[in-house]
Amino acid sequence: xxxxxxxxxxxxxxxxxxxxxxxxxxxxxxxxxxxxxxxxxxxxxxxxxxxxxxxxxxxxxxxxxxxxxxxxxxxxxxxxxxxxxxxxxxxxxxxxxxxxxxxxxxxxxxxxxxxxxxxxxxxxxxxxxxxxxxxxxxxxxxxxxxxxxxxxxxxxxxxxxxxxxxxxxxxxxxxxxxxxxxxxxxxxxxxxxxxxxxxxxxxxxxxxxxxxxxxxxxxxxxxxxxxxxxxxxxxxxxxxxxxxxxxxxxxxxxxxxxxxxxxxxxxxxxxxxxxxxxxxxxxxxxxxxxxxxxxxxxxxx
Amino acid sequence: xxxxxxxxxxxxxxxxxxxxxxxxxxxxxxxxxxxxxxxxxxxxxxxxxxxxxxxxxxxxxxxxxxxxxxxxxxxxxxxxxxxxxxxxxxxxxxxxxxxxxxxxxxxxxxxxxxxxxxxxxxxxxxxxxxxxxxxxxxxxxxxxxxxxxxxxxxxxxxxxxxxxxxxxxxxxxxxxxxxxxxxxxxxxxxxxxxxxxxxxxxxxxxxxxxxxxxxxxxxxxxxxxxxxxxxxxxxxxxxxxxxxxxxxxxxxxxxxxxxxxxxxxxxxxxxxxxxxxxxxxxxxxxxxxxxxxxxxxxxxxxxxxxxxxxxxxxxxxxxxxxxxxxxxxxxxxxxxxxxxxxxxxxxxxxxxxxxxxxxxxxxxxxxxxxxxxxxxxxxxxxxxxxxxxxxxxxxxxxxxxxxxxxxxxxxxxxxxxxxxxxxxxxxxxxxxxxxxxxxxxxxxxxxxxxxxxxxxxxxxxxxxxxxx
Numbered sequence: 036x037x038x039x040x041x042x043x044x045x046x047x048x049x050x051x052x053x054x055x056x057x058x059x060x061x062x063x064x065x066x067x068x069x070x071x072x073x074x075x076x077x078x079x080x081x082x083x084x085x086x087x088x089x090x091x092x093x094x095x096x097x098x099x100x101x102x103x104x105x106x107x108x109x110x111x112x113x114x115x116x117x118x119x120x121x122x123x124x125x126x127x128x129x130x131x132x133x134x135x136x137x138x139x140x141x142x143x144x145x146x147x148x149x150x151x152x153x154x155x156x157x158x159x160x161x162x163x164x165x166x167x168x169x170x171x172x173x174x175x176x177x178x179x180x181x182x183x184x185x186x187x188x189x190x191x192x193x194x195x196x197x198x199x200x201x202x203x204x205x206x207x208x209x210x211x212x213x214x215x216x217x218x219x220x221x222x223x224x225x226x227x228x229x230x231x232x233x234x235x236x237x238x239x240x241x242x243x244x245x246x247x248x249x250x251x252x253x254x255x256x257x258x259x260x261x262x263x264x265x266x267x268x269x270x271x272x273x274x275x276x277x278x279x280x281x282x283x284x285x286x287x288x289x290x291x292x293x294x295x296x297x298x299x300x301x302x303x304x305x306x307x308x309x310x311x312x313x314x315x316x317x318x319x320x321x322x323x324x325x326x327x328x329x330x331x332x333x334x335x336x
Numbered sequence: 337x338x339x340x341x342x343x344x345x346x347x348x349x350x351x352x353x354x355x356x357x358x359x360x361x362x363x364x365x366x367x368x369x370x371x372x373x374x375x376x377x378x379x380x381x382x383x384x385x386x387x388x389x390x391x392x393x394x395x396x397x398x399x400x401x402x403x404x405x406x407x408x409x410x411x412x413x414x415x416x417x418x419x420x421x422x423x424x425x426x427x428x429x430x431x432x433x434x435x436x437x438x439x440x441x442x443x444x445x446x447x448x449x450x451x452x453x454x455x456x457x458x459x460x461x462x463x464x465x466x467x468x469x470x471x472x473x474x475x476x477x478x479x480x481x482x483x484x485x486x487x488x489x490x491x492x493x494x495x496x497x498x499x500x501x502x503x504x505x506x507x508x509x510x511x512x513x514x515x516x517x518x519x520x521x522x523x524x525x526x527x528x529x530x531x532x533x534x535x536x537x538x539x540x541x542x543x544x545x546x547x548x549x550x551x552x553x554x555x556x557x558x559x560x561x562x563x564x565x566x567x568x569x570x571x572x573x574x575x576x577x578x579x580x581x582x583x584x585x586x587x588x589x590x591x592x593x594x595x596x597x598x599x600x601x602x603x604x605x606x607x608x609x610x611x612x613x614x615x616x617x618x619x620x621x622x623x624x625x626x627x628x629x630x631x632x633x634x635x636x637x638x639x640x641x642x643x644x645x646x647x648x649x650x651x652x653x654x655x656x657x658x659x660x661x662x663x664x665x666x667x668x669x670x671x672x673x674x675x676x677x678x679x680x681x682x683x684x685x686x687x688x689x690x691x692x693x694x695x696x697x698x699x700x701x702x703x704x705x706x707x708x709x710x711x712x713x714x715x716x717x718x719x720x721x722x723x724x725x726x727x728x729x730x731x732x733x734x735x736x737x738x739x740x741x742x743x744x745x746x747x748x749x750x751x752x753x754x755x756x757x758x759x760x761x762x763x764x765x766x767x768x769x770x771x772x773x774x775x776x777x778x779x780x781x782x783x784x785x786x787x788x789x790x791x792x793x794x795x796x797x798x799x800x801x802x803x804x
Contacts, residue, residue: 131373133371134371134372134373226373228373228374228376256374259372260372260373260374261374266370266372267368267370268367268368268369268370268372269367269368270367270368270369270370271369271370271371271372271375271378272369272370272371272372272375273371273372273373273375273376274371274373275373277371279375280369281375281378281380282367282380282381282382282383283378283379283380283381284381284383285372285378287381288378288379288381290379291377291378291379294377295374295377298377
């Protein structure tokens with residue numbers, strides 16, 4: 036049974052005023068930890084998991100002699116394996132991620148909050164976390180590490196991300212797959228506005244899944260882009276293709292939100308078909324609230 | 337009450353104010369351009385390619401309209417009349433030529449206009465002949481005194497009177513209107529002369545005219561040949577050719593030449609023409625003739641011998657500058673051979689001028705007659721060949737006569753008519769001297785307000801542009 040989180044989540048605009056990304060990450064994680072019921076990102080420590088019947092070849096050090104005394108049967112204690120998995124956070128820095136909507140933070144900034152919070156959690160759990168970005172080009176910024184000072188480097192790299200370019204995510208995912216050990220975790224944070232409709236992205240994510248990696252795609256979008264709010268203009272252009280202008284009135288076009296929704300629904304289907312987890316996020320939503328909702332949804336699932 | 341000297345500018349300003357209004361309403365401009373990463377999902381809507389801007393900048397619009405209206409109003413010469421105290425009167429009373437017989441009637445008219453039933457003055461009285469003098473005190477007694485004083489008989493200069501109007505009206509500030517009345521025996525030629533002075537002065541209104549009818553000639557009736565007998569006294573009286581004699585005869589005079597001698601009688605002659613220096617006994621005879629009612633015309637060569645008699649002052653130095661001689665009626669003759677320097681004596685009426693404006697002939701009453709001095713030799717020079725020569729000599733021969741019908745009947749020129757009808761130079765005059773006629777000119781203040789509006793418009797426009 037789940038209960039509603041008691042923490043008042045901080046809206047992105049307020050987080051932005053907190054200052055450095057390290058403080059933001061800590062704040063988000065505090066809110067996150069207060070909101071979740073059980074962390075799915077455990078893996079470190081010597082936590083007991085279950086008993087099983089002893090089998091020949093098992094390490095006798097794990098025999099539960101007390102239970103043998105009571106039941107006269109040999110059981111072996113099993114512990115949750117210390118994960119120490121390798122993870123890569125891949126952040127989209129294409130030009131479209133600079134978009135902020137009315138009065139909000141940019142999508143890149145929001146993606147940085149999410150990346151920082153997740154990195155903070157995973158490094159705290161003993162996992163190795165690396166950072167990659169794509170926009171102007173695919174870049175592996177930091178190799179996965181779990182040492183305590185690595186989080187600082189990672190947050191610094193996140194702070195330095197600058198938007199630009201229109202590179203797709205497929206290339207960087209492939210490069211991450213080459214770099215990372217099998218069975219790792221890849222978290223892609225992007226608006227997923229791919230020129231090919233996400234075909235290459237889904238294929239690359241599928242290739243990672245085929246390697247045994249866990250792939251999560253966190254889609255970041257503003258309310259203006261999703262159609263929940265109407266942008267105040269009459270002539271629009273794609274930041275990744277500025278020469279292309281469209282005179283339009285989204286406020287008077289009910290089909291706009293539907294077309295946006297259909298695009299992402301199709302992409303989500305393609306990703307799910309490949310075993311990739313798809314998480315839609317909105318920049319108007321508090322980061323820790325979004326993470327809590329996601330984690331709780333996973334637990335429910 | 338505010339009146340406008342040139343209301344067309346006000347109308348132009350009001351119409352001009354519609355221009356920024358129209359521009360604010362109809363200006364089309366491209367719509368705001370904004371990034372949107374999901375642009376690919378938008379349905380193109382060509383209607384939004386241009387945007388009709390609404391008059392959202394109402395403050396700027398109001399300032400721009402105000403600026404144009406104020407500028408138009410400033411150029412329209414607004415005059416504020418602070419209080420309505422009724423119409424005040426300025427009466428210009430001619431004390432000059434020809435007012436003699438009509439003087440009681442003229443003074444009575446002035447009194448009727450200026451003294452109310454309570455005996456209090458309702459305006460200003462200006463007396464004028466060659467100069468204009470405002471009368472300080474206005475009551476029944478002063479009018480009685482004025483009536484008892486005969487007019488000066490000097491030449492009436494309307495210019496002098498009209499130039500006094502601004503000063504007189506300034507004394508009446510506060511009245512909502514001022515009416516000027518000119519009481520004179522109208523001489524339109526002199527009127528046009530005065531009009532130029534009026535154009536330079538300030539007078540926002542019409543001028544009323546009380547024209548005193550020309551009285552019947554008191555001197556001998558014209559056309560009576562017997563009464564138009566002239567004696568010409570000249571050194572060359574025996575010569576057969578005399579231009580003066582010919583001119584006089586051409587204009588109806590019967591001329592008798594008399595040689596210069598000590599004992600010459602001029603009795604019975606209506607005109608005595610002295611063309612050369614005369615001995616003292618003859619000068620005395622000439623004086624007696626004038627006092628007896630004759631007109632004595634003295635020309636330049638005789639001036640020195642009659643110095644004490646002629647209405648002239650100065651050195652009487654003759655030079656050969658010559659020039660054209662103009663009568664007040666506009667008649668003129670050119671190229672005199674000799675010209676005598678000097679000026680008309682006090683009390684003398686100027687009856688001709690040189691083209692440069694200096695006096696050329698003057699007349700003054702003497703006893704029952706008149707002395708006329710022509711500052712030229714009327715027998716010499718090409719002027720004698722001029723077609724107008726006989727008429728000029730005849731005018732001199734008429735001496736102190738009031739202007740003839742030819743002057744009085746001359747038609748008014750357009751400028752004079754405009755003044756009499758209250759249009760024409762009135763508007764121009766209103767701007768020349770602030771407050772004339774009781775009003776206070778507001779043009780410069782309205783212009784200052786327009787400049788303030790312009791500054792405010794610039795400031796707000798700059799602020800808007802910076803904010804954008």
